[in-house]
Amino acid sequence: MLLPGPVPQGGHVTRSAVIVNPSKVVDLDERRREICAALAAANWPEPLWLETTPDDPGCGMAVQAVAEGVDVVLACGGDGTVMAVASVLAGTGIALALIPSGTGNLLATNFGITRDVRAALDVAISGARRRIDVGVVEGADTVTGHPGTFTVMAGMGFDAAMVGETPDDRKRRFGWVAYVVSGLRNLHRRRMPLRIRLDGGRWMHRRASSVLVANVGRLQGGIPLLPDAAPDDGWLDVAVLTPRDITDWAQLAWGVVLRWGRTPRLETFRARRVEVLTSRAEPRELDGDVVAPARRLMAEIVPGALLLCVPAERG
Template sequence: MTSSAVIVNPSKVLDLDERRREICDLLGEAGWPEPLWLTTTPEDPGCGMAVQAVEAGVDVAFVCGGDGTVMAVASVLAGTDVALALVPSGTGNLLATNLGITRDVRAAVEVAIHGDRRRIDVGIVDGADTSTGHPGTFTVMAGMGFDAEMLDATPDTAKRRFGWLAYVAAGARRLSRKRVLMRIRLDGGRWIRRRARGVLVANVGRLQGGIPLLPDARPDDGWLDVAVLTPRDLTDWIMLGWGVVMRRGGTRQLETFRARKVEVHTGQDQARELDGDVVAPARMLVARIAPAALTLCVPRTPAPLEPPESPAAPEAARVTRPRGA
């Protein structure tokens, strides 16, 4: 008999009692016992609750919350046999979006009951400020520069009211900021120097609104996909956005790379984020991949997953793909 826990972020769920009844009824219909019910707090976004779930010996941990809650729980479940099940309840829900898991509670729970189990990669950020309770991991993406500035400038009230469009408004007010010199190193290779507005290190490829920034990114391929944003002015931003949305193969304002370890250094502190949570600004962002670290409940697929690429030497592993080149 499958045992489970439900870790819920109360700030992301309108009616906690109704959500509890709905999930418990669905699990009961499937013959599952009543789940362990755990609620996050402002001081603990989900790490402590995930530890309780693991210690209780559950098979599946459901997460009702946004990307930040998912990230906190995933940081604990990584490396264990406990499967993570997503019940999207926040604004972004990028991991769920990239894996085809909807916000419908019944459909999300049925993914855990009747779907597949998939091992996915987890990103680890070295030197993250764990004193704030942030686990220093990501399942979706880490960013330095523009995207972190945009997230930091988006009020929670606007996110609740307008959803992902709130990020667009906040980002539009920051398009005119100057580029900064960034040094980027992939898998210990040579340093690449760019004047850029930001760098994204991604485990999946779609942003808010389903925008396919890195369409080749896969969460189970053992690689981090990297996007370097280099627009100089508003015209460049428009060209970049148009190329990405229309899938025109990109533009000269966006370079993409692939690596297992990514180092980004700047000469001054830059805003940073992990899975939509803003962390302390710093002059560097160092991320590495932990392959197949997390078991995730996903919709059943008719065909097996493609196997990851074989490991290669650091220089060969680097894939430099200037879009539009």
């Protein structure tokens, strides 16, 4: 079980690490010069520079950073890099800063951190630090043995199939819009017969296209699927999508975008532990990264486990 660590006192940083995914950066040398120059200007020591590999999206690098005694880790990559680093930093009290460089950048988007590198570095250097919750999914361990951790949301069904079928080159070229093509292709996907249980209560039976278990509420493109979700309230917000055809999908989409009082074909719940069981193995994803298909998705919230660098409030 992940446990929250103490919030560091004071703003002095004795050591930092940059964990970068080279495949998400056009000019790696220039990015390194830019980051190191900004940290030096803030009187931060030279950072530990660690690059991810195809076999390790960032977990092993984060373990090394923790062992080196850093105060802050700057994750420069996409959602997969952030998820990997967060899975290690959760519970350590070491702050995570985001330098968005991927396609979705869902955690950064939910906190108003843009792809502007200079602005993101300003948040890391002089922004506030906020404790946020993380979700842990059983049976979704990473390659280094750390639990399947998500900061934004876990999904099963349509959303995971859509993410898994979107080629990396298309994501690099078109950004989050690249998901639209694979999304349209999966609109006729069979719904999942499933059972869902919240906090050990009674089992509810549904036929759903997708189940999303969220820590925050915005999807790619800033779509407010769960506008009441908060990253530090100690709850998981659950969305069960049950459209049967194209018409249902259209009504659901308009309901979400226009924020109707009751969106057709969308049920929402709130819980600290969520269990989903299906009749067949289904695609699953954590923060936009596909994990092994399975017949179950079991997620639990860990309140205040991750210390995140966020924009300072303007007053």
